[in-house]
Amino acid sequence: MAKITEQQFLEFYDKNVGKIYRYIYFRVGAQELAQDLTSEVFLKSWQRLNQEGAKIVDNPRAFFYQVARNLIVDFYRQKDKAPLSLEEIADRTIADRNDGPSETASVALDMQSVKKALMHLNEDYREIIIWRYLDELEIKEIAEILNKREGAVRTLLSRALADLKGILK
Amino acid sequence: MEDKELITKIQVLKEIKPSEDWVLSCRGKLAFRLEMGRKQDLLKKDTSTLKELFAFLGNTNRQPSFNLAYSLFIAALVVLGGGGATVWAAAQSLPGSPLYPVKLVMEKARVQMSLSAESRLQLQTQIADTRLQELEFVVNGQDSDALKVEKIFQVAEGMQDQLTIANDELPKVGDKAEPQKSLAVAKMVSDKASQASKAIIAAKESLSSDMKSDLTAKLSDAVKAAEKTGLAALEAMIMSQDISSTTKAEIAVKLQEEIKNTEEQVLVKEQKIAQANSFADKLPIRAVLINQFEQIHDLLDKAAESLNKGDFSGTLEMLKAAKAIDDGTDKVTENAVMPEVKGAASSTVDNLGK
Numbered sequence: 001m002a003k004i005t006e007q008q009f010l011e012f013y014d015k016n017v018g019k020i021y022r023y024i025y026f027r028v029g030a031q032e033l034a035q036d037l038t039s040e041v042f043l044k045s046w047q048r049l050n051q052e053g054a055k056i057v058d059n060p061r062a063f064f065y066q067v068a069r070n071l072i073v074d075f076y077r078q079k080d081k082a083p084l085s086l087e088e089i090a091d092r093t094i095a096d097r098n099d100g101p102s103e104t105a106s107v108a109l110d111m112q113s114v115k116k117a118l119m120h121l122n123e124d125y126r127e128i129i130i131w132r133y134l135d136e137l138e139i140k141e142i143a144e145i146l147n148k149r150e151g152a153v154r155t156l157l158s159r160a161l162a163d164l165k166g167i168l169k
Numbered sequence: 170m171e172d173k174e175l176i177t178k179i180q181v182l183k184e185i186k187p188s189e190d191w192v193l194s195c196r197g198k199l200a201f202r203l204e205m206g207r208k209q210d211l212l213k214k215d216t217s218t219l220k221e222l223f224a225f226l227g228n229t230n231r232q233p234s235f236n237l238a239y240s241l242f243i244a245a246l247v248v249l250g251g252g253g254a255t256v257w258a259a260a261q262s263l264p265g266s267p268l269y270p271v272k273l274v275m276e277k278a279r280v281q282m283s284l285s286a287e288s289r290l291q292l293q294t295q296i297a298d299t300r301l302q303e304l305e306f307v308v309n310g311q312d313s314d315a316l317k318v319e320k321i322f323q324v325a326e327g328m329q330d331q332l333t334i335a336n337d338e339l340p341k342v343g344d345k346a347e348p349q350k351s352l353a354v355a356k357m358v359s360d361k362a363s364q365a366s367k368a369i370i371a372a373k374e375s376l377s378s379d380m381k382s383d384l385t386a387k388l389s390d391a392v393k394a395a396e397k398t399g400l401a402a403l404e405a406m407i408m409s410q411d412i413s414s415t416t417k418a419e420i421a422v423k424l425q426e427e428i429k430n431t432e433e434q435v436l437v438k439e440q441k442i443a444q445a446n447s448f449a450d451k452l453p454i455r456a457v458l459i460n461q462f463e464q465i466h467d468l469l470d471k472a473a474e475s476l477n478k479g480d481f482s483g484t485l486e487m488l489k490a491a492k493a494i495d496d497g498t499d500k501v502t503e504n505a506v507m508p509e510v511k512g513a514a515s516s517t518v519d520n521l522g523k
Binding site: 010022113161169 | 175183184199203207
């Protein structure tokens with residue numbers, strides 16, 4: 001992929017901001033923090049893509065997720081905090097503010113069971129399930145983020161699903 | 170549990186999304202930062218900007234120490250890109266200033282950050298007012314004609330950009346919003362476009378004749394953009410629902426003005442053709458032009474008839490057709506009144522036929 005233009009970058013933002021936000025949200029558990037970190041992801045990505053001598057990025061989505069991962073790690077390192085577990089995230093109300101009370105309860109219940117199950121997974125399994133089934137990343141993109149072979153990613157995904165299935169039973 | 174069923178359960182979590190307001194606000198800030206970053210890079214690389222700021226150092230007459238402090242302050246803002254102070258300095262800048270392009274970028278970013286088409290258009294009309302004031306400032310200033318030409322062109326370019334964007338936004342205004350609000354915005358745009366066109370032409374007229382010819386070609390695009398936006402705004406007004414009788418009267422006046430302006434433009438060209446020497450090689454072009462001028466007059470007559478009958482849409486269609494033909498005759502008219510240029514006549518006639 002050729003060096004990205006401002007217009008292309010903003011188009012990428014339009015298509016992917018929701019996914020990046022959701023990924024970060026599941027890692028940090030707080031809406032405002034997820035918003036701040038998401039903004040930071042796009043700013044930092046742009047700076048890195050445009051600095052002198054920057055390499056051409058073949059897979060922008062994988063690149064952005066790598067930046068997001070690194071920012072989350074830095075955040076916890078600076079704050080000297082342990083990452084939030086999904087148990088803590090699961091306890092917070094997540095449904096859209098605009099929903100009425102009944103919709104909020106219904107959505108929250110559906111989500112609750114899945115979240116709790118995801119909570120019991122280890123972080124690697126949790127992350128890969130979010131990327132594959134929520135953010136709809138390709139196997140090769142996940143492989144690039146994790147710096148693994150595609151075969152290894154498929155195996156990881158299969159084990160993650162099996163674990164999750166076991167928990168939800 | 171099947172994998173499919175499990176994946177469906179997982180995908181319920183797709184409901185988790187950021188709020189639309191935050192997404193738009195974040196995008197606006199990002200776009201602004203990208204633009205400011207790009208402009209800062211340009212300013213950093215532009216050593217002539219800094220040379221201009223420090224030009225007083227080469228001056229044998231001692232400048233007051235205030236000038237040194239002021240220039241250092243501006244240079245520091247430009248190079249280091251300090252937030253609020255740079256923004257303030259750019260916002261005060263006038264055509265010819267090194268920060269003027271930054272001002273235009275900041276205005277564009279403000280418009281992009283607006284959430285609705287109407288608020289964007291309202292901002293655009295406010296910015297158009299700023300351009301008109303800047304144009305007046307330049308015309309009434311004490312600069313040499315040569316410097317005025319450059320500054321007028323800078324302002325006209327800015328106007329052209331805004332009017333083009335306003336033109337693109339107009340169809341969105343009536344989509345969901347209240348018709349009265351949309352109508353008010355369309356009126357504003359129509360007024361500003363008309364003011365812009367007159368102001369640019371008046372600015373050109375204020376210059377000496379040799380400078381006027383330099384500016385004509387440069388400004389024609391800006392004037393055309395103003396006319397195009399004005400017509401589009403007029404169309405938006407005509408398409409509005411439930412317009413009052415006052416507004417209908419306003420629309421009628423604007424249409425009448427447009428018909429009259431187009432007539433005058435064509436008459437000027439006809440006079441040029443009539444007064445110029447009749448070179449034999451130019452006869453084919455002139456014949457085609459005369460034919461086209463007749464078509465334009467015919468369309469304008471029909472436009473006037475439709476207007477008398479109260480058919481605004483019909484009037485506008487005739488007017489647009491007349492202007493489309495008129496636009497095509499500009500360069501050809503210039504060519505037709507110039508002395509012989511071998512080969513130009515036949516190729517120009519060929520082009521007209523396409």
